[in-house]
Amino acid sequence: MCCMNNSSLLFNTAVGGKVLYKFADEKEKEMHRAKETRTMEKMLSRYKNHCGRRKIRAHYLSHDDVLAGVVNLIKKLKIKRIVIGSSNDHLEHTGSIGYGGSPESLASIHELSNDSNGYTTPPSDFTDEIIYDDGVIPMDGADELATEAETGDEEIIGEPNSHEEVEQFTEETARQxxxxxxFRSITERAEELMEEIxxxxxxxKELQEEEGHNSHEKSILSPRQKAAASLKNEKSLSTPRYPELQLPEHISRFSMSNISKATDNFYPRNLIGEGGYGPVYKGKLGGKSVAIKLLRPHGRQGFPEYKQEVVVLSRIEHPHIVKLMGVCPESCGLVYExxxxGTLLDRLSLSKGLPWKDRVRILAEQRWALAYLHSCRPHAIIHADFKLTxxxxxxxxxxxxxxxxxxxTVHMKPLEEETICRRTNPMGTTGYMDPIFFMTGELTTESDVYAFGVVILQVLTGLHDLNIADQVREAVKMDAVHCVLDTxxxxxxxxxxxKLLRLALRCCSLExxxxxxxxxxxxxxxLDILHAMAKSTSKSRRWTAHGS
Structure with missing residues (x-):
């Protein structure tokens, strides 16, 4: 029984060069798969020579996930026991073994312990064959594996042909x-986790029962006791939940009743987003459409983030930075235009996409926004979470x-124009976070540059993988840039x-x-040249339309 993974990153073409698998055409991919299949067949034939004089039936399939492929094959053939290494070593399935696979694969393994009647897999997923001495013959779907009763206690490992084969088999047995x-250590760890759960x-359950008991006791309080408890609750509600924050004069204050009325009492249809800070609602205040972000009491972010956003946004004004219109001190709510x-990620995800001219313009606008923040004196502002959303x-x-x-904020030297880093706990979003900041806690303006480089790569390619820089770097190296651009x-x-892709890769440098x-x-x-080209293209089209 064998499972082959066919998602190799690189393969050799007919002319001898290496090509990224994702960039190859279907013909090249088919040639690669055929070559891998032949290699596997040779490997199975060689292994058969070790397996005595009896005819051995071999089954194999191609699958992106080796563990999932093995599980599918085991279920299809109704295998009850897997023999690894020799007839003396075997694993009986316990239903709790996992080996570096996805939760779905582990769930499939668990099903094996329930005497499942089989698992129907599309025919295209399987290639079932019997290997005989004279070659490879397709095997009919009704064929069954030789049972343990047929094979008896015969030794399934034949005599080695050479000293080298003995060593190879010994190494394989040790690995298995x-x-x-x-497997055993993972099983033990899984059992410990289940006990902890x-x-x-x-x-x-005990806490829930205790809470139910307390609520029952409250229900039998005397009227005087209930009145005292009610007065105590009112006093606690009148106490401000968060410290009072000194606000600039141009930042408006809104009460909770104002916010509630503006959002139709937080009507679900007015919910337009939700993040670590809390939910964001669309509403109307003073005849203007606004977005209202409310602090979630027990969320990942809290009063420090609220204070930081108010302090930063109240002192800056830029056409490509969101405008803070007001706050709700009662709930640490923030009111924006x-x-x-929506977000740039939303716009890129639409079926029609976003034209390259708009993408380049947006990148230019965001570069100006970051340059404005980094140029503030005497303290530059580092965004620290620059990303598509x-x-x-x-x-x-x-x-x-x-x-x-x-x-x-970080202090800037007035003469040398060199940033002094700020030490803080690593924060941000995986994939966009500067690795140097993550490892050292040293936050500088270069941390924003790293994130901006990732955004450039995403906007130009449409890819959102964590290793996007490696993929683009490989494409540039192999002169295959056209293969990664978002068509x-x-x-x-x-x-x-x-040239812009190469510049983005510099932004993502570890140095x-x-x-x-x-x-x-x-x-x-x-970037400026591309932006100028985008503007000239748009103007020429408008002029042509006007002239016609």
Whole structure:
């Protein structure tokens, strides 16, 4: 029984070069799969030579997940026991073994212990064959494996042909023994976790019963006792939940009743988003459409993020940074201008996509926003969570940078123009976070540059993988940039676009000194040229339409 993984990253073409699997055409992929299949057949034939004089039936399939493939094959063949290494070592399935696979695969393994009647797999997923001495013959679906009764207690391992084969088989047996030990340790760990879950569930049940008992006691209180308890609750409600924050004069104050009325008492249809801070509702205040972000009492963020966002946004004003209109001190609510086209991630995910001209313009706008923040004196502002979901779009797809709850200020030297880093706990979003900041806790303006580089790669390619920089770097190295550009954006100017991709890869460098300064226009010439090309293209089209 064998399962082969066919998702190799690189393979050799007919001319001898290496090509990324995702960039190859279907013909090349088919050739690669055929080559892998032949290699596997040779491997099975060689293994058969070790397996005595009896004819051995071999079954194999191709699957992206080896564990899932093995599970499917086991279920199809109704295997009750797996023999690993030799006839003396075996594993009987316990229903709780896991080995580096997905939860779905583990669930499938669990089903095996319930005497399942089988698992129907689409025919295209399987290739069932019997290997005889004279070659490979397709096996009929009604064929069954030889049972244990047929094979008896015969030794299934034949005589080795050479000293080298003996050593190879010994190494294989040792490796399989290690896997058995790994299975056992994982099983033991799983049992410990299940016991811990049972203990926590019992504790939760006890707390629920205790709470029910307390509520019953409250229900039998005398009227005087109930009045005293009510007075105590009113006093606790009148006490402010959060400290009072000194607000600038131009920031409006709204009461909770104002916020509730503006959102139709937080009508579910007015909910437009939700994050670590809390839910965001659409509403109307003073005849203007607004977005109201409310603090979730027990969320990942709290009063410090509320205070930080108010402090930062109340002192800056920029056309490509979201505008803070007011706050609700009672609930640490934040009131912004409403931007109807949602986040940049939402816009890129639409079926029609976003034209390359708009994408380049948005990147230019966000570079200006970051340059403005990093140029503030005497304290530069580092956003610290720059990503697609924090870039908002208005009705004309003009971008605004939002969510300044994690923003920090750093002192700038007046002469050397060199950033002094700020030490703080690593924060941000996986995939966008500067690895140097993550490892050292040293936050600098270069941390925003790293995140901006990731956003550029995502906007130009449409990819959102965590290893996007590695994929683009490989494509650039192999002169295959056209293969990674998002075709839904239209026809990209490839020469200038490749230069911008290379600049984005510099932003993602692990060496901070190699990253371009967001405030240096010379470093961003490739983006400025692309932006100019986008504007000239738009103007020429408008002129042609007007002339016609």
């Amino acid at each position: 023994t290690d896997e058995i030990e790994s 049972d203990r926590l569930q019992r504790k939760l 409403h931007l109807p086209n 924090n870039i908002l779009l208005d009705a004309n797809n003009i971008s605004r940078l939002g969510d300044f709850g994690t923003a920090r 839904s954006a239209g026809s990209w100017p490839e020469v200038q676009t490749e 901070r000194k190699r990253r371009p300064a967001i405030t240096c226009d010379a470093d961003w010439r490739s």
